[in-house]
Amino acid sequence: MSKKDQISKLSDSELVALAKKKSKYFGALYDRYFDQIFRFTFKRLGGNESVAGDLAQQTFIKAMANLQKYEYRGLPFSSWLYRIAQNEVSMFFRQQKKNYSVSIDEERLMDVAGEANINSYMSIEQQEQLVETLNKLEQSQQDLIELRFFQEMSFKEIAEIYDITEANAKMRTYRILEKIGKMWEEEE
């Protein structure tokens, strides 16, 4: 078995320990998680390949630079990477002087509508109106809605990213959905 194969079979915590000593071992963690972090940034940026690639690379550079501070606390290493990626994406949106357009699939939008107790059938105009409602939310609220509905993450995964409990993630999400429902009623 080659050394590369042996390294790739190590657990995350073993690899992190090795990478803390020698940065070249970080490569195995990069190989293991790049695809999913890139998929995450790609979707969050509405399919912009080059920016998503840059943000994914930036995520790993930050992870590499801060690896000494990383402590295993029972959460998967990927949660830490997602947290960094989430911050990178949020920072990117904040830095944009013009509005950065993020596409939402109709199906996913209907999931939001369903959970927010809005009509189960919506015309295109109503869908557009719901998108406008989402645009009125605060950025942190939009982030949560994006993770839950557009990234289709479980509450457990969201909780790991924000370092909160699963119940708290659920509660925050449902409060935002309630707010969306109220905003919708007011606009109707």
Add this chain to the structure above:
Amino acid sequence: MRKFTLNKEQKTLTPTEDQIKRQKDFARLHHDYEKIVKRGKKPLYRDPKLFLLLLIIGLMFLLIFLES
């Protein structure tokens, strides 16, 4: 700021394997990381502030020498 829009063109929001391959490059990452971490310091003679400071110190010594 971000602005949500409805994906009317049915644009795919999942990257293809080719796109992933194109962006995945540990050598580039390592190079960028090294560049950030081991950012070369400017040589003394190319740092204008330090150059000015050294010049002032030199002039002071010259004045002290001429006075004495």
